[in-house]
Amino acid sequence: MYSMPLYRPPSEARSLIIQITEGCSHNKCRFCYMYKCKQFRLKSDDEIKEHINELKAYYKNPDRIFLADGNVLCLKTDKLVSLLNYIKTEFPSAQRISSYSGPLDLIRKTDEELKLIREHGLEFLYLGVESGSDKVLSMMEKGVNQREMIEAGQKAVKAGFKLSCMIISGLGGEGLMEEHAVESAKVISAINPHYFSLLRLVVEEESELADDVRQGKFKLLNPIRILDENILMLENMELTDCIFRANHVSNYLNQAGVLNKDKDMLVERLKKFRESNDFIPMGNDRL
């Protein structure tokens, strides 16, 4: 039914996943292992319709739908719009349709195209910003720079999507820790998304970054330095009514709040936690 592996954000755990594409058309980020084993491809209309028919046998009335894999917005706008119409007809119970969004796909589409896609039912986008630093984005081969990442996020918000942005804590390593913290805060503040999630870097064997770590080219942050970076990043955020979550299994301290309203409280909690030494380094650092 699905081409594996299949990924979705934690908040889509209860969503019906419809696989519109396979893999990621970029597939070059050094820290990412998700689709390394998959050749990117667009599915044909017939394949997607057959896939939806199979899913209908198991999922009668889904509330939420998540479109996979990596970057569904790379589809031509008219194809995506007609697919969204088809999905809404087949699953009229769905209240929300979401997907990952690649920054280059957002940039390539015009404001009018994005609005059209939004109006036809794609409501919620997840944007992996990863870092706001040009140096880190280039080192990790994200394929866009800071200016382009801001443009992509701002276009999504302007078109009316609910936007969730992710930053990976530790992605600058020791060498670019402060730059990663400050520049990431700058990019998230410029986008001002509806949601901002902070995850921590976990280096998987399948990623190119694993080789960089083994060869000493990339020095991982220790837990104290991760907390220092988190504090610096939050201190530099300037957001309005942005729901903040750091509640992924990789985070040392579970945090939730609204930025900037809760900024001081969140920073204070991190500082106390750091000073307490009341934490055990997680066992999920693959390297």
Ligand code: SF4
């Ligand atoms: S992080 Fe996103 S854009 Fe980069 S390779 Fe992985 S899925 Fe593709």
